[in-house]
Amino acid sequence: VEASIPEPQREAWKKFAPKPFQTAEEFEREAIRHIETTLARSLYNCDEFATYAGTALAFRDRLIIDWNTTQQNHTFKDQKRVYYLSLEFLMGRTLDNAMLNVGLKNIAKEGLESLGFRMEDIVAQEHDAALGNGGLGRLAACFLDSLASLNYPAWGYGLRYRYGIFKQEIVDGYQVEVPDYWLDFNPWEFARHDIKVDVQFYGSVRKYQDDDGKSISVWEGGEIVQALAFDVPIPGYQTATTNNLRLWGSKAASGEFDFQKFNSGDYESSVADQQRAETISAVLYPNDNLERGKELRLKQQYFWCAASLYDIVRRFKKTHRSWTEFPNQVAIQLNDTHPTLAIPELIRILIDLEGLDWDQAWDITSKTFGYTNHTVLPEALEKWSVPLMQHLLPRHLQIIYDINLQFLQYVERTFPKDRDMLSRVSVIEESNPKMVRMAYIAVIGSHKVNGVAELHSDLIKTTIFKDFVAIFGPDKFTNVTNGITPRRWLHQANPRLSELIASKLGGYDFLKDLTMLHKLEAYVDDAAFRKEFQEIKYANKVRLAKLIKDSTGVSVNPASLFDIQVKRIHEYKRQQLNIFGCIHRYLQIKAMTPAARKKVMPRVHIFGGKAAPGYWMAKTVIHLINQVGKVINSDPDVGDLMKVIFLEDYNVSKAELIVPASDISEHISTAGTEASGTSNMKFVLNGGLIIGTCDGANIEITREIGEANIFLFGNLAEDVEDLRHAHLYGRYQLDPALATVFDAIKHGTFGDASSFSALVNGIVDHGDYYLVSDDFASYCKTQELIDEGYRNQEEWVTRAITSVARMGFFSSDRCIDEYAEMIWNVEPVVPE
Ligand code: GPU
Numbered sequence: 001v002e003a004s005i006p007e008p009q010r011e012a013w014k015k016f017a018p019k020p021f022q023t024a025e026e027f028e029r030e031a032i033r034h035i036e037t038t039l040a041r042s043l044y045n046c047d048e049f050a051t052y053a054g055t056a057l058a059f060r061d062r063l064i065i066d067w068n069t070t071q072q073n074h075t076f077k078d079q080k081r082v083y084y085l086s087l088e089f090l091m092g093r094t095l096d097n098a099m100l101n102v103g104l105k106n107i108a109k110e111g112l113e114s115l116g117f118r119m120e121d122i123v124a125q126e127h128d129a130a131l132g133n134g135g136l137g138r139l140a141a142c143f144l145d146s147l148a149s150l151n152y153p154a155w156g157y158g159l160r161y162r163y164g165i166f167k168q169e170i171v172d173g174y175q176v177e178v179p180d181y182w183l184d185f186n187p188w189e190f191a192r193h194d195i196k197v198d199v200q201f202y203g204s205v206r207k208y209q210d211d212d213g214k215s216i217s218v219w220e221g222g223e224i225v226q227a228l229a230f231d232v233p234i235p236g237y238q239t240a241t242t243n244n245l246r247l248w249g250s251k252a253a254s255g256e257f258d259f260q261k262f263n264s265g266d267y268e269s270s271v272a273d274q275q276r277a278e279t280i281s282a283v284l285y286p287n288d289n290l291e292r293g294k295e296l297r298l299k300q301q302y303f304w305c306a307a308s309l310y311d312i313v314r315r316f317k318k319t320h321r322s323w324t325e326f327p328n329q330v331a332i333q334l335n336d337t338h339p340t341l342a343i344p345e346l347i348r349i350l351i352d353l354e355g356l357d358w359d360q361a362w363d364i365t366s367k368t369f370g371y372t373n374h375t376v377l378p379e380a381l382e383k384w385s386v387p388l389m390q391h392l393l394p395r396h397l398q399i400i401y402d403i404n405l406q407f408l409q410y411v412e413r414t415f416p417k418d419r420d421m422l423s424r425v426s427v428i429e430e431s432n433p434k435m436v437r438m439a440y441i442a443v444i445g446s447h448k449v450n451g452v453a454e455l456h457s458d459l460i461k462t463t464i465f466k467d468f469v470a471i472f473g474p475d476k477f478t479n480v481t482n483g484i485t486p487r488r489w490l491h492q493a494n495p496r497l498s499e500l501i502a503s504k505l506g507g508y509d510f511l512k513d514l515t516m517l518h519k520l521e522a523y524v525d526d527a528a529f530r531k532e533f534q535e536i537k538y539a540n541k542v543r544l545a546k547l548i549k550d551s552t553g554v555s556v557n558p559a560s561l562f563d564i565q566v567k568r569i570h571e572y573k574r575q576q577l578n579i580f581g582c583i584h585r586y587l588q589i590k591a592m593t594p595a596a597r598k599k600v601m602p603r604v605h606i607f608g609g610k611a612a613p614g615y616w617m618a619k620t621v622i623h624l625i626n627q628v629g630k631v632i633n634s635d636p637d638v639g640d641l642m643k644v645i646f647l648e649d650y651n652v653s654k655a656e657l658i659v660p661a662s663d664i665s666e667h668i669s670t671a672g673t674e675a676s677g678t679s680n681m682k683f684v685l686n687g688g689l690i691i692g693t694c695d696g697a698n699i700e701i702t703r704e705i706g707e708a709n710i711f712l713f714g715n716l717a718e719d720v721e722d723l724r725h726a727h728l729y730g731r732y733q734l735d736p737a738l739a740t741v742f743d744a745i746k747h748g749t750f751g752d753a754s755s756f757s758a759l760v761n762g763i764v765d766h767g768d769y770y771l772v773s774d775d776f777a778s779y780c781k782t783q784e785l786i787d788e789g790y791r792n793q794e795e796w797v798t799r800a801i802t803s804v805a806r807m808g809f810f811s812s813d814r815c816i817d818e819y820a821e822m823i824w825n826v827e828p829v830v831p832e
Pocket of ligand 1: 133134136137139287288336375482674675676677
């Protein structure tokens, strides 16, 4: 490795190399220096925000020192690296996590106190980095934490959206979207003004033969947009390894600013070019599990893939290896199909720019990529129209046709008798217009394809990728069950529980090896431990009750059973089942005598989650929840027996408050629709039980913690198809209790009935695609079992503690080790 500073001049470097702070006093000095000089504030106008900013900058300096060392070390060791390509990284807040990971939170707390501030208030100043929609984006963030914590040489690549996921406000019971301008002050990124990549769009392809008769393709014309790198340091837990998340921002290429126009007085249109280029990275598409074929989205995808691959290839070329070594040095993981264009892009680089032939390029490419599928929902499977691709990426479309040709020829040779097979597996759907099936390119161009929970990985093999299993053999397909980082989702979100566990396990090693939790089972009958465990849960409920009071004005009693469903609003996730269940319970309470009411187990039903702005049915569900809450929360017959709360703007930092406060959380998707779910894992790890369907990771959670410790209900995935048929052919009866719920809605009990007619009719008249009616009775019955179960607090606590003790499998560390071994073939690098 060549250093840019020659040996004689390195003395100064050695002498003046910045030293990370170690003590509270040194931390204070750094924070004050930043407040005074970086932020130009003084002790006369230093509020909580300025103190947050000073603290963050002091920690950023620390992270950067470790980041520099790590990157040098990784370059020097020159091992295979992994690149995680994801359009979403739902990071949440950074400061608290950074302090915990570098092990200096207590020092900072002490320092802040001596400056006159409380840690909680300072941490709460930070804006969430919300560059994601839901589970897929949060999984990427957990993976970055595990990759660094396990010392893997890994980079994340994503887009630096100017606007992350919108802020949700509830106005008169309706969702209103407000832009999330999160970059006002973001101390965690470094603009790399020296790292720029020109990305081409549109234009045309010219083909010619070179002197040896070899056919050459040149992509010319069109427009250039520049990608600028912004680097975010990712510290591992208790290790010096600090990896890099590189986010690309778009701007007009330097030549694009039209000085002709500018000089001739047409300033506005010259600036318009600039703005048009910046539009590419302006906004995160707010759809979860849904694809909508917008040109700008395809531009985002290519912009990000092209910049990332240029960067990866440039780094590889610095090592002067032969191209055949590329897959030994580089593993690229595709987080869903969003980065699939990276496959034809790598082929284009290898053939058009580096002069390799097709077979070499294909061999290298398919050994480099792995593809993770996150859904079987048909509306989420990406397809792009051929005319759009022809227009925007003419060379890539040719390469995609070439991939398809080679692939179909192989299929034809292998299955000569199966003519239908060819049209079924073709990358091009013969519709009008023709469509490019991105998931098929991802499968064909990768060496491994994985699902995210066992059931899901089985389902992709028998449904969407069935033919590909026949073509490539079953070994290409595998499972890596999702996980969560215990650092953020236990230690940071629930410090008291983490401390209690540490007191029994002899320290915090379980945060690096979560399977150590099993030792907690020895304390399940320990009276003092049980009491402390219960007190922590209660304190977390008090903390959530305060959030509820502050944000909705409703007082809830922390002694009630807290029942929580927080996740994106989607028909398949069935928040409608939950709210219909609430109405059912309400009607029952209303019909009771005062004596009977005394026996009701008081519950707080808490909902949270965003609906995609264009997803009308999801917005209707939010409206219904709010209307039901309005009626129930002010009904004197009900009082504290029941409250229905919709918490607005559910995000990562709110999840950190909400998750530790549940008694029961709901994971009630129609069987076979939720690929995995990850909040189910977070809730159980924090001592809450779950009500759930036999879907996604619920099944594996059950296997780990035991059937006695989970409330499962509902039809199984294998029965879904038949049930749907029964609806369509009228061979079914609406559940009678659900019919009563619908009557109440139709009578206007919760406001204008017509607002909810589509929701009701979808079930009554239009096939009940998500089988709400089929699962309603078993759902309500199971809720009764939960009431009974909760009454017996002793047994409940036993179940909760036992479950926590058995959650070791669901660490994202286990998950990353599985990817590293089965898919990436990468090894950790010992930090310097
Ligand atoms: N997921 Br596809 C998303 O959050 N967004 C998406 O667009 C797609 C999938 C989720 C799955 O719904 C969830 O079940 C899974 O746990 C998560 O990805 C991570 O794999």
